[in-house]
Amino acid sequence: MKINILGGGPSGLYFAYLARKRLGDIEINVHERNAPDATFGFGVVLAGAGLARLQAADGESSERLQAITKDLGNQEIILNGKPVSIEGRAYGGAVERLTLLNMLQDLCAEVGVNVTHHDEINDPRVVEDADLVIGADGANSTLRRTYKAEFGTHGSQLSNAFAWYGAERLHDRPTLSFRNAGGGAFCAHYYPYTDRMCTFVMECDRAAWDGCGFADMTDDERQAFVEDLYREDLQGQPLISNKSEWRNFQPVWNDNWSFGHRVLIGDAVRRAHFSIGSGTRIAMEDSIALVKALEERDDIEAVLAAYVAGRKPAADILIGAARESYTWYEEMGRHMAEAKSPHDFAFTYLTRTSRVDAARVAADYPEFTAACAAEREGVGQ
Numbered sequence: 476m477k478i479n480i481l482g483g484g485p486s487g488l489y490f491a492y493l494a495r496k497r498l499g500d501i502e503i504n505v506h507e508r509n510a511p512d513a514t515f516g517f518g519v520v521l522a523g524a525g526l527a528r529l530q531a532a533d534g535e536s537s538e539r540l541q542a543i544t545k546d547l548g549n550q551e552i553i554l555n556g557k558p559v560s561i562e563g564r565a566y567g568g569a570v571e572r573l574t575l576l577n578m579l580q581d582l583c584a585e586v587g588v589n590v591t592h593h594d595e596i597n598d599p600r601v602v603e604d605a606d607l608v609i610g611a612d613g614a615n616s617t618l619r620r621t622y623k624a625e626f627g628t629h630g631s632q633l634s635n636a637f638a639w640y641g642a643e644r645l646h647d648r649p650t651l652s653f654r655n656a657g658g659g660a661f662c663a664h665y666y667p668y669t670d671r672m673c674t675f676v677m678e679c680d681r682a683a684w685d686g687c688g689f690a691d692m693t694d695d696e697r698q699a700f701v702e703d704l705y706r707e708d709l710q711g712q713p714l715i716s717n718k719s720e721w722r723n724f725q726p727v728w729n730d731n732w733s734f735g736h737r738v739l740i741g742d743a744v745r746r747a748h749f750s751i752g753s754g755t756r757i758a759m760e761d762s763i764a765l766v767k768a769l770e771e772r773d774d775i776e777a778v779l780a781a782y783v784a785g786r787k788p789a790a791d792i793l794i795g796a797a798r799e800s801y802t803w804y805e806e807m808g809r810h811m812a813e814a815k816s817p818h819d820f821a822f823t824y825l826t827r828t829s830r831v832d833a834a835r836v837a838a839d840y841p842e843f844t845a846a847c848a849a850e851r852e853g854v855g856q
């Protein structure tokens with residue numbers, strides 16, 4: 476069997492490694508446009524449940540992943556400078572994206588996957604002489620765009636804008652810091668991913684974008700603006716840019732995940748919003764499901780039907796949660812204005828998706844729940 480993969484990101488590399496290891500002597504070619512040491516972004520969060528699934532799928536890669544993952548402490552939510560600690564359920568870990576890619580590249584090399592870098596595929600037909608062609612080429616997937624009608628692709632654009640920065644380590648826990656400026660709302664999502672570095676994703680709503688004059692600023696000027704607005708959070712550190720452009724997140728989804736002997740995985744098939752911190756592990760769980768379907772069947776049509784039937788329901792739940800989450804962020808200014816207190820705001824945030832209700836908050840975060848109750852009764856603050 477021969478499998479050609481567009482894209483050597485987390486989904487493409489993890490699929491290639493697992494498939495070659497499990498299915499034996501098959502030919503797998505990964506075509507990646509970037510250099511092996513190039514990446515966008517800084518560190519990514521890997522939630523605890525996702526890490527457990529990767530462990531169940533393959534012990535060896537999971538052990539290596541754990542060795543490069545930094546455990547994250549309790550979450551903190553800050554409303555205009557007032558912090559609320561969310562003690563309780565462990566948040567999971569974070570890993571530098573480039574270190575993760577290098578680890579997966581090593582695993583692929585060890586099992587005999589052919590990975591070629593500087594190898595951009597602009598016309599998928601040049602790699603279609605295979606039993607299976609996988610589009611693991613991310614949010615702007617060339618395979619998906621080439622067969623847009625066949626995949627039944629849909630997309631939209633959020634009104635909030637965001638930019639992905641890094642910073643020298645500034646806090647030991649995952650933090651969301653919401654601030655009002657220019658008549659609108661900003662949120663900084665930051666968390667450490669090594670002992671030295673933090674990811675710092677900045678987001679603002681349309682009112683803030685307009686009110687702060689972002690439309691007339693360069694990206695450097697926008698960076699300077701948020702460095703000043705967040706100087707307390709940043710403890711005087713500058714933000715670090717990695718071609719960090721302000722953009723509007725574009726959700727993408729497809730009616731059909733496969734077409735003929737072609738299939739989409741990871742961000743190519745649908746994008747989870749960064750606010751649920753799960754895009755990487757959802758992408759890698761697609762890889763696990765596709766390898767499982769290949770292990771159990773020979774006929775590619777049956778493999779792809781089994782992959783979609785087995786994987787789509789679980790993925791749809793997470794994507795539904797991502798949709799609820801970004802909808803909440805699109806209205807974060809209203810949630811900030813309506814909150815009776817920082818604890819009330821934090822509760823609204825924690826229950827922003829239908830996956831988490833008051834009972835789950837009480838079970839996962841008893842101290843926080845007690846503090847909210849005390850505040851409501853007027854005995855604590």
Ligand SMILES: Cc1cc2nc3c(=O)[nH]c(=O)nc-3n(C[C@H](O)[C@H](O)[C@H](O)COP(=O)(O)OP(=O)(O)OC[C@H]3O[C@@H](n4cnc5c(N)ncnc54)[C@H](O)[C@@H]3O)c2cc1C
Binds near residue numbers: 521594755
């Ligand atoms: C601001 C921000 C913060 C995020 N934070 C988190 C987080 O905390 N936790 C988390 O789990 N996820 C996070 N994500 C999401 C995460 O980055 C993605 O979900 C994940 O990278 C998807 O993996 P993938 O392999 O499907 O795609 P990608 O990582 O996009 O990989 C696709 C690869 O294909 C290559 N490629 C593209 N086109 C071609 C072509 N034509 N030819 C050859 N190669 C090509 C690209 O160079 C790339 O290497 C975040 C995303 C953003 C934007």
